[in-house]
Amino acid sequence: MSITTLPEGDWIRGISIKQxxxxxxxxxxxxxxxxxxxxxxxxxxxxxxxxxxxxPALRWPHVARAVRNRDLPTGAVIAVARLxxxxxxxxxxxxCTPWAQPGQWHLELADVQELALxxxxxxxxxxWKPAGPLIDQxxxxxxxxxx
Numbered sequence: 403m404s405i406t407t408l409p410e411g412d413w414i415r416g417i418s419i420k421q422x423x424x425x426x427x428x429x430x431x432x433x434x435x436x437x438x439x440x441x442x443x444x445x446x447x448x449x450x451x452x453x454x455x456x457x458p459a460l461r462w463p464h465v466a467r468a469v470r471n472r473d474l475p476t477g478a479v480i481a482v483a484r485l486x487x488x489x490x491x492x493x494x495x496x497x498c499t500p501w502a503q504p505g506q507w508h509l510e511l512a513d514v515q516e517l518a519l520x521x522x523x524x525x526x527x528x529x530w531k532p533a534g535p536l537i538d539q540x541x542x543x544x545x546x547x548x549x
Contacts, residue, residue: 418525
């Protein structure tokens with residue numbers, strides 16, 4: 403399936419996430435991603451594991467359980483997920499999940515699909531538009547992925 407058969411541009415974005423947080427999303431343990439700014443965009447996201455690993459995070463029990471016996475690939479797209487919403491927890495309210503950081507915006511992720519083979523790629527800060535060849539490589543592994 404070629405990108406030329408899909409709507410151009412606005413149906414998919416990329417998000418770069420440090421490890422082990424990216425793998426925690428892939429395995430379904432982490433259903434939100436913490437960000438400093440609100441995101442209006444909704445739809446499919448390429449989950450890109452950035453080059454950096456936050457080693458101290460591996461000591462956090464939620465993370466340790468989520469990534470146990472898993473590789474932590476870096477510099478690659480490792481999954482796709484649907485961004486369904488973005489919220490902040492109200493002041494004084496308990497966090498929406500154990501993964502939520504107070505004062506941050508929580509990107510709500512669903513329908514996570516892991517890629518069998520990580521695809522080497524460069525990410526960016528904030529939401530980014532993936533190039534056609536990268537989307538083509540994702541569609542080779544997930545041919546039923548659609549806007």
